[in-house]
Amino acid sequence: MTPPLVSIRGLCVTLGGNAVLKDVHADIVRGQITSLIGLNGSGKTTLLRAVLKEVPYTGQISFHCGHDHTHQNPNHVGYVPQKLRLEGNVPITVRDLLALALQKRPLFFGIKAAVRAQMVTMLARVGASPALLDRPADRISGGELQRVLLALALEPNPELLLLDEPAAGVDFQDQESFYELIARLNRERGVSILLVSHDLSVVSRHAHHVLCLKDGLIQCQGTPREMLNDAMLRQTFGADRAVFAHGHHH
Ligand SMILES: Nc1ncnc2c1ncn2[C@@H]1O[C@H](COP(=O)(O)OP(=O)(O)O)[C@@H](O)[C@H]1O
Ligand SMILES: [Mg+2]
Structure with a gap:
């Protein structure tokens, strides 16, 4: 065994x-x-x-x-928590949500080119369209949100x-x-x-x-x-x- x-x-x-x-x-x-x-x-x-x-x-x-x-x-160890409720509470795009998790610096410094490319790769890994990046994080469907959270949990290769x-x-x-x-x-x-x-x-x-x-x-x-x-x-x-x-x- x-x-x-x-x-x-x-x-x-x-x-x-x-x-x-x-x-x-x-x-x-x-x-x-x-x-x-x-x-x-x-x-x-x-x-x-x-x-x-x-x-x-x-x-x-x-x-x-x-x-x-x-x-x-x-x-x-990657973690997708139970019931994360974003509805109406997170007025930022999926891109900014991912940037906050991936970059250890405030958003107003901008998002590095390498990090932008990394986001597209991360979404592809979970079968999500890069078009999600421009959408408000609190307006995507439950299924889309779970894929975004899974993409984050898979970084870096748990x-x-x-x-x-x-x-x-x-x-x-x-x-x-x-x-x-x-x-x-x-x-x-x-x-x-x-x-x-x-x-x-x-x-x-x-x-x-x-x-x-x-x-x-x-x-x-x-x-x-x-x-x-x-x-x-x-x-x-x-x-x-x-x-x-x-x-x-x-
Ligand atoms: N921070 C806490 N303080 C006191 N009790 C808690 C706390 N978190 C969870 N519990 C209690 O622990 C038990 C198990 O909770 P949980 O692990 O969330 O169960 P499950 O995920 O199986 O539904 C529940 O009775 C819950 O009320
Ligand atoms: Mg539970």
């Missing part, structure tokens, strides 16, 4: 007095898509934020990738991508092509992915391994075939399982 890219052992996170993660043991396997499923409030986002070192934790999160992980926010319900709020057609893109990035670039998704048909089609989180613990884990059946889903989702039944494919 390939060694894990990240091994998580005895991970505990307490936030505002709540024990959110209570002794999580899990591996993120190199080169694979690992899917994290569980009810709302089960701690999925918190687990991603612990891997990013954005929340205090006890236990071990060990990276086996040859990079130094003693510092905050390992920069070869070994691990953390995707937190990346297609929530995206049209169905756009969701399909977004997940195809994720699967292609995994196949062609070998980037390892930890994907939080509520869509069990997406999980069954694209994940290699499934982690089921319940009440801050990994309740069960295995291949999609092993996990996406009535008995396992009832363990993870309880009575709410029916909500997810539409995505249950054999």
Whole structure:
């Protein structure tokens, strides 16, 4: 078996007095898509934020990738957060949004030619048109915004991508092509992915391994075939399982 890219052992996170993660043991396997499923409030986002070192934790999160992980926010880990709402709040173009992230200097100094070229390459990588650069960032569609955020997360060439319900709020057609893109990035670039998704048909089609989180613990884990059946889903989702039944494919 390939060694894990990240091994998580005895991970505990307490936030505002709540024990959110209570002794999580899990591996993120190199080169694979690992899917994290569980009810709302089960701690999925918190687990991603612990891997990013954005929340205090006890236990071990060990990276086996040859990079130094003693510092905050390992920069070869890309992250697409859950529900970034820009509507009406960011009156700047996609070009300026990307420039703010890519250049460590104020926009009024202008955007370097090399950075302008880099933006076109970044958008091409995620199948987005360079015409997006001129559009206001708060007026593009949910699917377009997710591609822009994914393009940023892929810079510069992370070994691990953390995707937190990346297609929530995206049209169905756009969701399909977004997940195809994720699967292609995994196949062609070998980037390892930890994907939080509520869509069990997406999980069954694209994940290699499934982690089921319940009440801050990994309740069960295995291949999609092993996990996406009535008995396992009832363990993870309880009575709410029916909500997810539409995505249950054999
Ligand atoms: N900063 C915080 N302070 C207190 N409780 C928090 C904080 N962040 C998250 N929680 C709680 O932790 C639990 C897990 O949250 P989260 O990781 O966002 O779950 P999920 O992503 O699975 O929906 C929830 O009960 C949530 O209310
Ligand atoms: Mg969440």
